[in-house]
Amino acid sequence: MKLDSYWTDSAPAFAPAVHALPAQVDVAVVGGGFTGLSAALALAKRGARVAVLEAGARVAAEASGRNGGHVNNGLAVDYADVAARVGIDKARAWYRAYDDAVDTVARLVRDEAIDCDFMRHGKLKLATRAHQMAALERSAERLLADGVDTDVEILDAAQVRSEVQSERFHGGLLYRRSGQMHMGRFAQGLAAAAQRHGAQIHTGTMVSRIERLGQGHAHRLHTAGGILTAQQVLLATGATRHGGYGSFGWLRRRIVPIGSFIVVTEPLGAERAQALLAARRTYTTVANIHHYFRLTPDHRLVFGGRARFSVSSPQADAASGEILRTGLAETFPQLGAVRLDYCWGGLVDMTQDRLPHAGERDGLYYAMGYSGHGTQMSIHMGERMAAVMDGDAGANPWQGRDWPAIPGHFGPPWFLPAVGLYYSLKDKLA
Numbered sequence: 001m002k003l004d005s006y007w008t009d010s011a012p013a014f015a016p017a018v019h020a021l022p023a024q025v026d027v028a029v030v031g032g033g034f035t036g037l038s039a040a041l042a043l044a045k046r047g048a049r050v051a052v053l054e055a056g057a058r059v060a061a062e063a064s065g066r067n068g069g070h071v072n073n074g075l076a077v078d079y080a081d082v083a084a085r086v087g088i089d090k091a092r093a094w095y096r097a098y099d100d101a102v103d104t105v106a107r108l109v110r111d112e113a114i115d116c117d118f119m120r121h122g123k124l125k126l127a128t129r130a131h132q133m134a135a136l137e138r139s140a141e142r143l144l145a146d147g148v149d150t151d152v153e154i155l156d157a158a159q160v161r162s163e164v165q166s167e168r169f170h171g172g173l174l175y176r177r178s179g180q181m182h183m184g185r186f187a188q189g190l191a192a193a194a195q196r197h198g199a200q201i202h203t204g205t206m207v208s209r210i211e212r213l214g215q216g217h218a219h220r221l222h223t224a225g226g227i228l229t230a231q232q233v234l235l236a237t238g239a240t241r242h243g244g245y246g247s248f249g250w251l252r253r254r255i256v257p258i259g260s261f262i263v264v265t266e267p268l269g270a271e272r273a274q275a276l277l278a279a280r281r282t283y284t285t286v287a288n289i290h291h292y293f294r295l296t297p298d299h300r301l302v303f304g305g306r307a308r309f310s311v312s313s314p315q316a317d318a319a320s321g322e323i324l325r326t327g328l329a330e331t332f333p334q335l336g337a338v339r340l341d342y343c344w345g346g347l348v349d350m351t352q353d354r355l356p357h358a359g360e361r362d363g364l365y366y367a368m369g370y371s372g373h374g375t376q377m378s379i380h381m382g383e384r385m386a387a388v389m390d391g392d393a394g395a396n397p398w399q400g401r402d403w404p405a406i407p408g409h410f411g412p413p414w415f416l417p418a419v420g421l422y423y424s425l426k427d428k429l430a
């Protein structure tokens, strides 16, 4: 079994054109994940001189290359809870920002001719306990009643069983606008498009310090490859593990890096895969510590979850792989003896309210905090932040949100085991 991401292992690595680090650029983008690459593409298309500064040896090798491969619509939290907190208009706008984000991915795939098996077969949220169906039904009713999403539908247990070969589920909520794609191939295509449009991409270039020059947006960046000055800077660093979990001061107290883990089976063969998940959607279960799964183009099952509350490391990934093996066998007993070919973990950039944050502070632009639901939003926000940096403040769907520091959180998330215990107890008692 490879302790590596299936997506990066099964895609050609993007090879950036070799450039010396420029002394000056219009925009420096810190981080070459989906947020940073999408911003670089959009900024370059607007005529800016852009440099992406990526600490790793390869672009999109952190969360953007280590995720579950879902490109889902809908909020990461319950729409009705958000509406109760911030009002229907704002909740509806935020929900629709995810529809726009999936559309942005579809448009980029088409316009840049990215070969990544993007398809929109929907997402099915599955109830593992009978009483969860009432909550799913309430969600569907509310989304329909508020005119937020007219493409949702409740499926009963028999309907679910007709497309998911498992006895475990009591029904589900179908979100038809959701999609999926091969994350490694998409990343390769996105980076190539950004470069084709003129952005420079510098890998192995960790930014260790950012100095503000005056009161505007200009900064001097100290990097592993030298110093460069930028008229504007976008922080697209996700749940960075570089520089000790959040190199840049105030973000460290607002983003909690939490590990999420994935295993991938050997190829099951077209027939067996078709019988397993006939509609080839993305699937998640209802729980605080939930599972998510889908098939790959070569008919493997990708099965993930927050197996343990810890950050990702080779030991944590392998231990989590064993927990996921059990979860997979409980869900699909017929796959109990199947070989697992891949196992990996990655860091989710969790925020306290599980919604993204983007904007400008102290002259620095930022977009992050997608909270495990960010393949679509990171790509969308890269584009949106390019517009914001070009003078269109209204392009940011997340503008104007307060972002207080998390009490007691100063860097490495020491409290994760306690949080994990709390959520697993909540799931057991639910």
Ligand SMILES: Cc1cc2nc3c(=O)[nH]c(=O)nc-3n(C[C@H](O)[C@H](O)[C@H](O)COP(=O)(O)OP(=O)(O)OC[C@H]3O[C@@H](n4cnc5c(N)ncnc54)[C@H](O)[C@@H]3O)c2cc1C
Binding pocket: 030, 031, 032, 033, 034, 035, 036, 053, 054, 055, 056, 059, 060, 061, 062, 063, 064, 065, 066, 067, 068, 069, 070, 071, 072, 205, 206, 207, 208, 236, 237, 238, 239, 240, 241, 242, 243, 247, 259, 260, 261, 262, 304, 345, 346, 347, 348, 367, 368, 370, 371, 372, 373, 374, 375, 376, 378
């Ligand atoms: C295991 C897992 C499963 C997930 N599954 C899904 C899913 O199925 N669907 C979904 O919607 N979302 C999912 N997500 C979340 C999604 O992958 C992320 O929200 C999204 O990829 C974030 O992109 P990003 O560019 O903001 O961050 P990243 O991809 O993390 O990119 C940030 C980049 O910044 C670089 N960087 C950081 N600090 C510095 C520095 N100081 N100098 C230079 N470079 C730096 C990092 O090396 C990294 O490459 C998952 C995440 C994980 C970890």
